[in-house]
Amino acid sequence: MSYTEISGGVTAAQGFLAGSVYCGIKASNANRPDIALIYSPQPTVVAGTFTTNKVKAAPVRVSMAHLRGNDVRAIVANAGNANACTGVAGIETAKRMAAATAKALKLRPRQVMVCSTGRIGVPLPIGKMVTAIAKLPEAVKNNGSRRAAEAIMTSDTFAKEIAVEFELDGKPVRIGGIAKGAGMIDPNMATMLCFISTDAAIEKKQLQEALSASVEQSFNRITVDGDMSTNDTVIILANGTAGNKSLRQGAAGMKLFQRALDHVTRNLARMIVEDGEGVTKFVEVHVNGAANLADARKAAEAVANSTLTKCAWFGGDPNWGRIMDALGYCDAKMREENVDIFYDGLIAVKGGMASKTPFSKLKKIVAQKKLTITIDLHVGSADYTVFTTDLSTDYVKLNMGE
């Protein structure tokens, strides 16, 4: 039993509507829709994961409170302004976003999740947002996923959507989602939003466990140091309209549900990396043979996060010395003499020294748009993988001003 990819994104699942309106939150985004809505007329169960940053944007605080409710029906999200570092007034503004959405859809405010992305420290233009939000109910459609995905884009260059279909108890079930990313070189700084819907019937506790596990295998792998921006949010809504027997702990269908959900989150995470600001290369860093999982993670993230390593990749220079250096300072247990490093499976470093592989062959691999670096520390059996990018002159240009 497996799943297949289908079109439709966050509206692939039955009973979900999505769409967007133009508000003009950021003056420079003239005419581009900048408020998105995802709406379920039916009751749902909801799960979510939020940034671990101690500086949490107002909408994150409000949504975390609303997550504890039992019947979320809508997610409203704006681009162009993060509503972060905006104090008590920012919290009030986020609540007004929820209240305006609730009013338009005849819901209670606690049935609405709110999200924002954009610049930190600037008050939201809530007056005109309330006016724009009032038009959202007529903007949502059962094929409106793309419009919602486009409305949450900031420096993203393409809309990110995916959906899958599979069977539970002989009934077709769908999981689909949209996401936004960008700002990837130090991925923890990217504001990442992801909204997922499913028509599966599932218990709330199971849904949260499945989402948390899935985020750990996807978005957290592109989040170096496990650090996150002020606004990062992943929300999943399940409305049960597929008619399967509600998934509980240990249910036969849970494995398939998890795999299908993981496919959705992993692919959205990969799209985010590939669309990172100024990215020219996509690099997978695998660490094997670490003493324990924490060490494997430290080593992978040190390599993935080294500005010198990233600059070398941008220039097509294998420069494994910079990888050795990062492994040496990252605080994971290692012995120089034990380290092997492979570029796309070709050995570059054997026992901490240059292998006999010609430098020209390694250069060819690093010249590619996509490469895999595998590091074996040979001190234990733990492994970890992170997805990262190079560091380009365009990245600097894109991030040097507003």
Place this chain on the structure above:
Amino acid sequence: MSYTEISGGVTAAQGFLAGSVYCGIKASNANRPDIALIYSPQPTVVAGTFTTNKVKAAPVRVSMAHLRGNDVRAIVANAGNANACTGVAGIETAKRMAAATAKALKLRPRQVMVCSTGRIGVPLPIGKMVTAIAKLPEAVKNNGSRRAAEAIMTSDTFAKEIAVEFELDGKPVRIGGIAKGAGMIDPNMATMLCFISTDAAIEKKQLQEALSASVEQSFNRITVDGDMSTNDTVIILANGTAGNKSLRQGAAGMKLFQRALDHVTRNLARMIVEDGEGVTKFVEVHVNGAANLADARKAAEAVANSTLTKCAWFGGDPNWGRIMDALGYCDAKMREENVDIFYDGLIAVKGGMASKTPFSKLKKIVAQKKLTITIDLHVGSADYTVFTTDLSTDYVKLNMGE
């Protein structure tokens, strides 16, 4: 009682000779001297600090062993090749460098410290180096500091020298040094070499304590995360020819000696930062009011090491939101509502939110070549300062290939 700056660098102190020869270790450095020697005909006491990276270059391992000896007379250093990740053969090569220098100067090999800087993972051309080293005794002079400083430059754009003079027991005493740096955006990756000489008489234990304390206040403040490259080395030689009463623990002159030494190391550290690859701005990040020293350091380094913060500085964008974000993910105890941030003393963030300072005034400050960012966490009384730089397009260009 104080000290005054004098000329002469590492040969300012009586009885020290320095110079360089051309070897051609790195083909692209044609005709530029690339092996330096510092030589004391008189007996010395020696102290040193070395990289904490688990991947230590061969010369570091050899010099650490020689440091335990009691009569080092020479420091030999090459640029163009780091002799790192070169295995057992690399150790033999570093020993041959020491042996060749010892032979030329009629010393024992253990009386020679060896240092290398340059690319990792490439064997040293030891054959021609031995030939070149044989010419070093005739190349050293009592005013040869500049030549030695120039010979250890890699991507450095200027030679780094400083010296000071002061009195102990009515006798003039000098401390002087040379250094090389570069590769500064992620400063832990820069190979930093620093050689200091003094004609003070001082006990070995006191010399080591003074050097360690001085390095902590200087080079370690530009070494984000306390991580270091494979080759980082600081060595001080004291030959006692000034004729002061030998400095012991608690000696009256120790405070002045420490202050003078700190002046030397801090100024060399600042030159290293200012000469960082592609650097356009020099930024001091002060964190005050942290719960403890470790937290103050984490916060200062998170801000100083954030690629997005550095890109914003390069572009002249104050963007304090990125600073707040870094403070939030850095694992130091903090509450968003308590944070104040100042740019050159002008308040930008008050209680975690935008202050009333006009954005245009902050922009003027960030447009400068040098600025100070002061962060008050208001949770305790610990503080820490780091010296850092912006992240420029030129930095990426300089680091994207060999």
